Amino acid sequence: MNFFAIMDTSGSAMQAERMRAEVVAANMANAETTRTSAGGPYRRQMVVFAANQGDATLADTFNDQGNANLQSASAATAFSTAGPASVAPGVRIDQVVEDTAPPLKRYDPGHPDAGPDGYVEYPDINPLTEMVDLMGATRAYSLNGSAVQAEKNMIASALEIAKS
Amino acid sequence: MDAIKDMELPISTRLSEQLTRYLDLAATQAKLTAVNMANIDTPGYRAIGMDFNAEMQNALQSVDSREPSFPAHVTLTEGLVARPDGNNVSMDREGMNLAESQLKFKTGIALLRQEYQRVMDAIHADGK
Numbered sequence: 001m002n003f004f005a006i007m008d009t010s011g012s013a014m015q016a017e018r019m020r021a022e023v024v025a026a027n028m029a030n031a032e033t034t035r036t037s038a039g040g041p042y043r044r045q046m047v048v049f050a051a052n053q054g055d056a057t058l059a060d061t062f063n064d065q066g067n068a069n070l071q072s073a074s075a076a077t078a079f080s081t082a083g084p085a086s087v088a089p090g091v092r093i094d095q096v097v098e099d100t101a102p103p104l105k106r107y108d109p110g111h112p113d114a115g116p117d118g119y120v121e122y123p124d125i126n127p128l129t130e131m132v133d134l135m136g137a138t139r140a141y142s143l144n145g146s147a148v149q150a151e152k153n154m155i156a157s158a159l160e161i162a163k164s
Numbered sequence: 165m166d167a168i169k170d171m172e173l174p175i176s177t178r179l180s181e182q183l184t185r186y187l188d189l190a191a192t193q194a195k196l197t198a199v200n201m202a203n204i205d206t207p208g209y210r211a212i213g214m215d216f217n218a219e220m221q222n223a224l225q226s227v228d229s230r231e232p233s234f235p236a237h238v239t240l241t242e243g244l245v246a247r248p249d250g251n252n253v254s255m256d257r258e259g260m261n262l263a264e265s266q267l268k269f270k271t272g273i274a275l276l277r278q279e280y281q282r283v284m285d286a287i288h289a290d291g292k
Contacts, residue, residue, distance in 0.1 A: 003191065005195070006191075006194060006195045006198045009195070009198045009199055009202050010198050010201065010202060012202055013201065013202035013203070013204070016202075017205070020205075048207070049203070049205050049206040049207065050206060051203050051206050051209050052202075089199050089202075090199065090202040090203075091202045091203050091205075091206055136205065137205075139255075140204050140205055143201055143204065143255060143258075143259070144201055144202060146259075147197075147198050147201050147262060150194070150262050150263070150266050151194065151198065153266060154191070154194065154266055154269050154270075157269065157270050157273045158187075158269075158273060160273055160277060161273060161276055161277055161280070
């Protein structure tokens with residue numbers, strides 16, 4: 001049993017949650033951005049998490065092809081405790097998607113980005129949604145942080161065996 | 165031949181072998197909990213776990229029959245309420261599981277230390 005692999009698992013989650021918080025921060029910072037390099041107003045970004053498969057035997061338990069399939073697959077598959085896995089099982093950011101919702105239109109004919117009808121397109125960002133997302137990211141981050149703490153304690157207590 | 169085998173000096177006792185398996189299982193349980201915790205926000209993820217008692221029973225039998233240890237069976241945890249995104253990891257449940265496996269691990273370490281101390285005492289039994 002490799003304890004550092006367990007810490008990698010929790011570490012991958014902390015990394016992913018921090019990325020999520022960064023994306024939320026970018027969304028809130030750009031709530032009024034009407035100009036982007038792609039043209040048009042800023043579009044809200046969202047991260048999509050995916051379970052990291054880790055080594056092959058654990059991958060079989062993650063195989064999400066329906067419940068019944070999974071049950072039989074995971075019952076037959078042993079969880080590998082020996083040998084280092086090239087990738088620790090955990091979580092990764094699968095992709096960062098853009099919100100496809102239409103931009104909000106505000107009448108402001110004096111604005112340099114106003115269209116011919118005098119409306120300016122602003123990003124559709126709801127601060128409440130972003131704050132809830134940020135809170136979720138913070139909580140998940142600290143949950144995994146305390147998991148790392150617990151794993152450190154277990155490593156420390158394993159070292160106790162060697163002490164007389 | 166059997167006489168020699170009977171005289172084999174048991175530095176690693178039956179109890180220490182059992183405790184080794186116990187520690188392995190506690191660490192595996194911690195690992196599964198860590199994987200579940202890492203995926204607390206992954207859409208469609210289903211919590212995984214293992215039957216600790218059943219695995220421990222198997223491990224005790226394998227110690228007595230002098231078989232090598234084998235990996236624990238991982239199954240999907242049943243009876244959890246899934247969120248609208250299909251994820252059924254419960255933060256509280258995983259937190260409790262982690263605390264439990266941590267305590268199991270510490271218990272195993274304490275007992276194993278005591279067992280090794282017992283062997284040490286036997287080694288130093290001639291006094292001085």
